[in-house]
Amino acid sequence: MHKLSYRSAFKSGLIGVVFFVAPMLAIAQQDMQSDLKPADRAPDSQVELRNESKWSIQQLYFAPIDSDRWGPDQLSHNVVRTGGSFSLTGIRCDKYDAKLVDEDGDECIVRNIALCASDKIWRISDKDLLKCQARTPQ
16 A cells, blocks of 8 residues: 655645646747737847948838838938948848838839848849839839
């Protein structure tokens, strides 16, 4: 016959509670996270913008695809000079339209670009800027 002491009963009861409560806490945490608005969730990635064109990039804006609701200037007051780079942080993994403004004030809208942690470098070339400037109404 097995003797059940207070200590072993406490330990087995505690282990039972842990096995019951731990999954419940995990489910509650998932429910709380799914209730968060996208703006409240942690950013998904950091993307490096590399300017491989011969023009400085003065401003950079993102908008939801096929929208003209441009967010704030991602460069703030920074300029990405020829051969330079800039780290964009707090970028959520998604597809965006991007508006770039170069040193001459020319606007370039790039449609449907995917920015995510797997795409850590976004290169901008002369060809990219000239092609999208030709498509962007001024």
